[in-house]
Amino acid sequence: MGPLEIDFAIVGQGLAGSLLAWQLIRLEKKVLVIDDGHRTSSSRVAAGLVNPLAGMRFNAHPRTNEWLDSMADVYQEIAQALGKGAYFHPLPMQRLFRSPEQRRFHRRQLENAAVQPYLAESFGPDEAGPAIRAPDGGFCQQKTGYVALPRLLDDLRQWLRGQDALIEAESLPGNVAADEDEVRVGERRAAQLIFCEGYRVRDNPWFDWLPVQPDKGEILRLQSSQPLTHDIVNGAHWLIPLAEGGYRFGATHEHRQIDCQPTPQGRSRLEQGLEELLTDATGIEIVEHEAGVRPATADRNALLGTHPKIRRLHVCNGFGARGALSIPWHARIMADYLVDGALLPTDVDIARYTPTP
Numbered sequence: 001m002g003p004l005e006i007d008f009a010i011v012g013q014g015l016a017g018s019l020l021a022w023q024l025i026r027l028e029k030k031v032l033v034i035d036d037g038h039r040t041s042s043s044r045v046a047a048g049l050v051n052p053l054a055g056m057r058f059n060a061h062p063r064t065n066e067w068l069d070s071m072a073d074v075y076q077e078i079a080q081a082l083g084k085g086a087y088f089h090p091l092p093m094q095r096l097f098r099s100p101e102q103r104r105f106h107r108r109q110l111e112n113a114a115v116q117p118y119l120a121e122s123f124g125p126d127e128a129g130p131a132i133r134a135p136d137g138g139f140c141q142q143k144t145g146y147v148a149l150p151r152l153l154d155d156l157r158q159w160l161r162g163q164d165a166l167i168e169a170e171s172l173p174g175n176v177a178a179d180e181d182e183v184r185v186g187e188r189r190a191a192q193l194i195f196c197e198g199y200r201v202r203d204n205p206w207f208d209w210l211p212v213q214p215d216k217g218e219i220l221r222l223q224s225s226q227p228l229t230h231d232i233v234n235g236a237h238w239l240i241p242l243a244e245g246g247y248r249f250g251a252t253h254e255h256r257q258i259d260c261q262p263t264p265q266g267r268s269r270l271e272q273g274l275e276e277l278l279t280d281a282t283g284i285e286i287v288e289h290e291a292g293v294r295p296a297t298a299d300r301n302a303l304l305g306t307h308p309k310i311r312r313l314h315v316c317n318g319f320g321a322r323g324a325l326s327i328p329w330h331a332r333i334m335a336d337y338l339v340d341g342a343l344l345p346t347d348v349d350i351a352r353y354t355p356t357p
């Protein structure tokens with residue numbers, strides 16, 4: 001049997017599959033990505049918000065600095081290599097307090113050296129800007145912004161296609177076979193296969209035991225006859241002013257009805273959120289309403305690693321609601337693991353869920 005034509009096949013061209021392909025190709029590996037036309041892509045729907053202090057208590061993940069550095073490098077490197085405009089748009093964020101308790105959390109975090117780099121000055125009630133209702137005031141955050149994910153995914157798709165590294169198809173379990181020598185995906189033969197399918201990993205017969213907790217989200221794209229804000233505003237919902245004009249507003253969370261269909265209930269929840277956030281919501285047009293499913297996990301850490309028995313099958317998933325910030329770092333360590341055998345950190349390695357023999 002001749003040498004294998006593909007080093008790494010990847011299922012899924014969301015942000016995870018795209019950036020993993022980017023890293024592997026940089027390491028001079030032959031890659032083939034199989035994607036079903038973004039049929040259920042969370043990355044295409046996402047606002048791409050980068051927020052180091054997620055959550056009600058404004059805590060930062062211990063690797064936030066590494067994620068931020070990696071993110072800035074990777075998005076810039078891709079924009080330069082492809083000759084495109086910047087994908088990451090740094091923008092300050094006004095964080096609105098939602099309760100007196102949150103004001104206390106913020107005060108406590110001012111003493112916390114780990115989060116100080118992300119904090120700027122506080123502001124009082126209704127000082128967030130003329131269009132924004134902020135009855136409890138808030139504070140400014142730094143090192144925030146958004147990533148233009150749909151444009152990034154389109155550009156990377158074209159780049160993959162240009163080097164014959166993309167197949168537009170659904171990868172069905174019946175078309176995949178792995179043995180000691182190779183992996184077969186339909187007619188193609190690869191040395192290794194990495195699944196980057198987002199929440200649909202729960203239907204993957206080799207990795208359906210991973211504790212993915214799908215979290216459906218709905219989101220709006222808006223046009224407004226008057227300017228609403230120059231900064232990102234983040235309270236019960238977030239509002240992002242886009243470089244190309246218009247705004248994104250979101251997002252809902254739903255854990256029971258898991259699909260990618262926008263619903264009337266989701267839309268009315270968002271419309272109500274908009275009324276609550278803006279001093280005057282007249283002159284606003286909803287130009288798009290979309291839905292997707294975040295691949296969240298039980299412990300909020302990513303899921304990287306190798307199948308416990310079939311050593312040619314791998315997974316790179318579990319990025320929840322912060323893929324734009326964290327996937328660049330994870331894709332790099334996954335590539336180093338696959339190519340050089342570098343160790344994965346134990347908190348992201350799926351070995352934490354496999355029984356020890």
Ligand SMILES: Cc1cc2nc3c(=O)[nH]c(=O)nc-3n(C[C@H](O)[C@H](O)[C@H](O)COP(=O)(O)OP(=O)(O)OC[C@H]3O[C@@H](n4cnc5c(N)ncnc54)[C@H](O)[C@@H]3O)c2cc1C
Nearest residue numbers: 012014015016039040042043048049171198217292323324
């Ligand atoms: C409404 C909403 C708002 C969000 N906002 C933000 C935000 O502001 N900031 C942020 O960081 N994150 C946000 N997220 C989360 C973000 O989308 C995810 O963290 C990230 O995009 C996940 O990327 P992924 O590549 O793992 O999965 P996905 O983007 O879902 O990619 C998986 C790809 O694989 C394809 N696929 C799956 N199965 C198969 C198969 N069998 N064969 C072929 N192709 C297959 C899918 O169609 C898709 O193209 C949001 C999510 C939602 C839903």
